[in-house]
Amino acid sequence: MQTTKTNYAKIFFVLLITISLFSVAVWSSYYFNTKKMDQLKAIEDKISLDLLSSETQFSLLQELSCKDISTTILSSELNSLADKISYSENNIGINNASVINLKKSYSLLEIKDFLLMKKVTERCGQKSIFVLYFYNNDVCDDCVKQGYVLTSLREKYPNLRVYSFDYNLDLSAIKTMISIYKVPSQVPALVINGKVYSGFQSVEDIEKTFPQLQSIKKNDLPKKDDSISSFVKKVVSPDLKTKSESSVSGSNTTTPAN
Amino acid sequence: MDYFYVIVFYSLAFCSVYVQVFFLVTFFEKRRSIVKHPDILELTRYPEITIVIPCYNEEKTVSKTVESLCNLDYPKDKLSIFLIDDGSTDGTWDIFKKFENIPGISIFKKENGGKHTCLNLALEKTNSEFFGCLDSDSLVHPQALKRIVNMFNNDENAMAIVPSILVLNPKNILQSAQKAEYEMAIYIKKMLGFMGGIHVTPGPLSIFRKKVFDDLGPYRKAHNTEDQEIALRMQEHGYKIDHCPDSYVYTITPDSFIKLYKQRLRWVYGFIKNMIDYRRLIFRKKYGTVAFFTIPSGLISIISVLFIFSTLLYNVYQFIYNKIIQVGVVGFSNSYSFKFDWFFFDTKTIFFFSIILYVLLLSAMIIGRKMVNEKRALSINVLYFIVIYSIIAPFWLFRAIFNSIISKESSWTLERLSLKK
Numbered sequence: 001m002q003t004t005k006t007n008y009a010k011i012f013f014v015l016l017i018t019i020s021l022f023s024v025a026v027w028s029s030y031y032f033n034t035k036k037m038d039q040l041k042a043i044e045d046k047i048s049l050d051l052l053s054s055e056t057q058f059s060l061l062q063e064l065s066c067k068d069i070s071t072t073i074l075s076s077e078l079n080s081l082a083d084k085i086s087y088s089e090n091n092i093g094i095n096n097a098s099v100i101n102l103k104k105s106y107s108l109l110e111i112k113d114f115l116l117m118k119k120v121t122e123r124c125g126q127k128s129i130f131v132l133y134f135y136n137n138d139v140c141d142d143c144v145k146q147g148y149v150l151t152s153l154r155e156k157y158p159n160l161r162v163y164s165f166d167y168n169l170d171l172s173a174i175k176t177m178i179s180i181y182k183v184p185s186q187v188p189a190l191v192i193n194g195k196v197y198s199g200f201q202s203v204e205d206i207e208k209t210f211p212q213l214q215s216i217k218k219n220d221l222p223k224k225d226d227s228i229s230s231f232v233k234k235v236v237s238p239d240l241k242t243k244s245e246s247s248v249s250g251s252n253t254t255t256p257a258n
Numbered sequence: 259m260d261y262f263y264v265i266v267f268y269s270l271a272f273c274s275v276y277v278q279v280f281f282l283v284t285f286f287e288k289r290r291s292i293v294k295h296p297d298i299l300e301l302t303r304y305p306e307i308t309i310v311i312p313c314y315n316e317e318k319t320v321s322k323t324v325e326s327l328c329n330l331d332y333p334k335d336k337l338s339i340f341l342i343d344d345g346s347t348d349g350t351w352d353i354f355k356k357f358e359n360i361p362g363i364s365i366f367k368k369e370n371g372g373k374h375t376c377l378n379l380a381l382e383k384t385n386s387e388f389f390g391c392l393d394s395d396s397l398v399h400p401q402a403l404k405r406i407v408n409m410f411n412n413d414e415n416a417m418a419i420v421p422s423i424l425v426l427n428p429k430n431i432l433q434s435a436q437k438a439e440y441e442m443a444i445y446i447k448k449m450l451g452f453m454g455g456i457h458v459t460p461g462p463l464s465i466f467r468k469k470v471f472d473d474l475g476p477y478r479k480a481h482n483t484e485d486q487e488i489a490l491r492m493q494e495h496g497y498k499i500d501h502c503p504d505s506y507v508y509t510i511t512p513d514s515f516i517k518l519y520k521q522r523l524r525w526v527y528g529f530i531k532n533m534i535d536y537r538r539l540i541f542r543k544k545y546g547t548v549a550f551f552t553i554p555s556g557l558i559s560i561i562s563v564l565f566i567f568s569t570l571l572y573n574v575y576q577f578i579y580n581k582i583i584q585v586g587v588v589g590f591s592n593s594y595s596f597k598f599d600w601f602f603f604d605t606k607t608i609f610f611f612s613i614i615l616y617v618l619l620l621s622a623m624i625i626g627r628k629m630v631n632e633k634r635a636l637s638i639n640v641l642y643f644i645v646i647y648s649i650i651a652p653f654w655l656f657r658a659i660f661n662s663i664i665s666k667e668s669s670w671t672l673e674r675l676s677l678k679k
Contacts, residue, residue: 014283018276025610032605039601084601091606144580145587152588203588 036088037098043081044105051112058120081106082164094137104171110163111173117161129157129210132191133164134183142200146188149203157213263569270562271611277555278618281449285625288452292629295405295504303411306386307403307465308338312376316394317349319510324357326397331404339363340380345370373461374477374484381471390465391485392507397426398463399506406465406505417497418459418466418489419505420447424630426508431642432518436511438643441626442619444503448629451501455547457556459489459499462507470497480535483528490536493548503629519654526658529556534662560655567652619644 085106088099114130121128133150135143150162165174167187177183181191190197192210207213309327313320320341327339339362341354354365368379377391388410392398406419422444425437450456459466464485471477474495480487492499512518533553539545540553623643624635 010280010283010287014276014280017279017283018272021275021279021614022272022611025607025614028610029605029607036601036605080599087602091604141583145583148584148587 033088033092034098036084036092037102040081040084040088040102043084044102044109047081047109048105051109051116055112055116058116089137100169103166103169107165107169107171107174110165111177114161114163127212128159128161129193129213130191131160131162132177132181132183133162134167134178134187134189134191135164136167136187138168140187143188146190146200149201149206152203153206153213160213266565267608270558270565271608271615273555273558274562274615275611275618277551277558278615278622280551281446282618282621284449284452285445288449291452292448292503293405293409295401295408297401299401299404299408301404301408301411303407304333304336305388305407305410306336306338307332307388307390307407308340308380308384308386308468309390309392309403309463310340310342310377310380311392311394312342312344312373313346313350313354313394314344314370314373315346315348315350317346317353320350320353320394321356322397323392323394324363327392328360329400330398330402331400332407334362337362337403338384338386340383341365342376342379343367344372344376372479372482374479377484378476381468381476384468387468388465389468389471390463391461392463393461393509396423396462396507396509399508402463402505402507403465406463406502409500409502410465410467413498413500415498416467416500417470417492418464418499420451420456420459420464420499420501421462421505421507422447422501422503422630423460423462423507423509425511428511428639430513432515432646433511433513434639435642435646436518438623438637438639439647440511441630441632442623443626444629445622445626447501448503450547450552451499453547453551454498455493455552456499456501457489457493457548457552458483458486459492460485462509463505481528481531482524483532486528486532487535490532490539490548493545494536494539506630515650519650522651522654523658523661526560526655527661530560530658530662533557560659563652563655564659616644 085099085103088096088102092099114132117128118130131150133146135146147164150164154160154162165177167174167178167183167185167189181194181196183189183191183196184198186198188200190201190206192206197209201209311320311323311327316323324339324341327337330337339357341357341363343351343354343366345368351367354367357363358365364383366379366383368375381389388407402421406421409419410416423440424444425433425440428434428437447456466488470488470492474488474491474497477484478487489499512521533540533556536553539549542549620636620640623640627635627637
């Protein structure tokens with residue numbers, strides 16, 4: 001007959017090793033996620049600076065001619081930030097405080113960009129169309145569909161400026177926008193050039209409602225050299241030149257986190 | 259739902275890591291006790307042994323199996339070989355007749371009744387001190403039996419000793435994958451042996467003291483996994499089962515997915531049903547390692563594989579569902595461009611845990627290979643094993659659970675037929 005003595009010391013020792021390995025996995029995840037959050041914060045700071053620079057340029061240019069101003073250069077930083085925030089929501093956690101804060105800052109940057117670009121287009125008679133897109137992170141199949149539609153439209157019409165906002169994000173600026181435009185709580189909801197559209201809007205719906213989209217098609221893109229930055233380079237004081245390349249945040253966005 | 263998923267995942271992951279670490283700690287604790295026999299071994303005592311080869315339609319392989327037994331380095335007058343034809347419908351009996359006149363070999367023919375009936379017939383006919391079985395698709399290393407008997411001679415508490423099973427001439431990727439699996443199993447079996455927790459005495463050359471059957475009764479059908487049932491019965495009665503790492507048996511493994519599927523379906527089905535039959539053992543202190551370690555870890559591994567596979571299926575479903583929606587609303591888009599950015603590298607805890615689990619799995623395979631004297635620490639077979647088993651193992655696990663619920667047995671006889679095709 002076999003007699004096996006229970007080796008409690010070994011059981012405890014193995015438990016200790018397992019807990020250590022567990023801790024290493026949790027710590028590694030925490031370490032890299034914090035690094036990612038830092039990276040996102042750095043991107044946001046950079047965009048914020050760029051936006052401030054754009055606003056300053058705009059103020060400087062107000063007295064000047066608009067003929068060389070264009071806002072078609074996409075801000076890849078803001079786009080990639082949207083992708084990364086969306087990814088972080090899925091992978092780090094939708095309720096993670098850092099992710100929520102980054103998303104709030106991102107939304108504020110969007111609003112600032114929206115206001116600036118609206119002013120630029122109004123003043124200079126640009127043909128841009130602005131879309132404010134409201135979604136939520138709950139189960140919302142139509143939001144997923146709307147996201148695809150807007151991404152597709154943006155690829156087709158680079159002058160279509162899409163700004164997406166989480167309807168439920170606890171941010172007073174978003175709440176103010178919701179109340180200004182009277183955005184209904186039933187998402188997806190779109191505000192296109194000031195008019196509110198509730199429920200899913202297909203590519204065809206939007207194209208039909210806004211025939212002027214055709215006039216801002218991809219192949220109508222002005223040459224890169226016609227941008228504000230080149231204008232600044234040519235006209236405005238040489239001191240601004242160093243910042244000018246990145247300062248043209250003619251931003252649009254992807255539609256994060258559906 | 260999310261919290262439920264997270265709790266289940268971490269519990270399973272924690273248990274899986276715990277089991278693997280336990281094996282590893284046992285290995286470092288006992289590695290000097292792993293028996294390594296010399297090439298030429300002389301025993302102090304050569305007890306009488308009966309080895310049974312149960313056959314059902316094995317005309318193609320049985321000759322080689324018998325010849326390998328005849329070539330065992332063991333006194334011929336101490337070794338009886340019983341060839342039992344379990345109602346074969348092919349030329350197995352004719353092959354048997356060729357061996358009829360060789361001293362030490364006895365042949366029997368009976369109606370088809372399953373493997374356990376062949377073994378029980380042999381148990382009735384023998385009085386030797388030791389008893390063993392050799393599946394007819396396996397070949398033994400000439401020193402295998404001597405090494406096992408040496409372990410019996412040195413440990414009077416050992417009531418059964420199981421060999422190290424290796425894959426015979428792997429010819430395709432599937433068999434190479436099984437080679438990696440079998441090598442790892444040698445390490446695990448040895449560690450379970452040290453811990454007193456072996457739960458299966460496999461068909462190829464497990465040797466028992468006949469006293470086991472005199473005391474505990476003959477083999478049972480046990481859902482066509484009599485080798486698991488007898489081991490559990492022994493554990494229940496405190497009979498020690500050990501493992502002889504350098505007692506090699508080479509077995510023909512399934513060479514197609516469907517054959518492997520059938521074999522594993524039988525094994526897992528048998529495991530589940532035997533676990534149900536022997537549930538009285540689980541977490542009962544008097545049954546030791548089997549109760550607290552072997553059975554729970556077996557169940558955890560089944561649940562883990564099914565859990566991971568379900569998660570994977572769900573993710574694939576989500577991806578396809580989203581793609582369908584995307585195509586539905588905007589048509590096919592070819593504007594997708596891939597740009598590498600380390601930001602999108604997975605840093606979830608699950609990812610780091612998977613790395614730890616894979617490192618432990620690789621360690622198990624490396625130690626297994628070391629135990630069978632493979633020159634290189636790792637081979638491509640490890641990759642085959644991980645990829646192939648990740649994809650197909652969930653299918654036989656799901657089916658085995660389903661069959662357990664509806665009590666649909668897998669047939670040993672039908673499996674033998676399909677293996678011969």
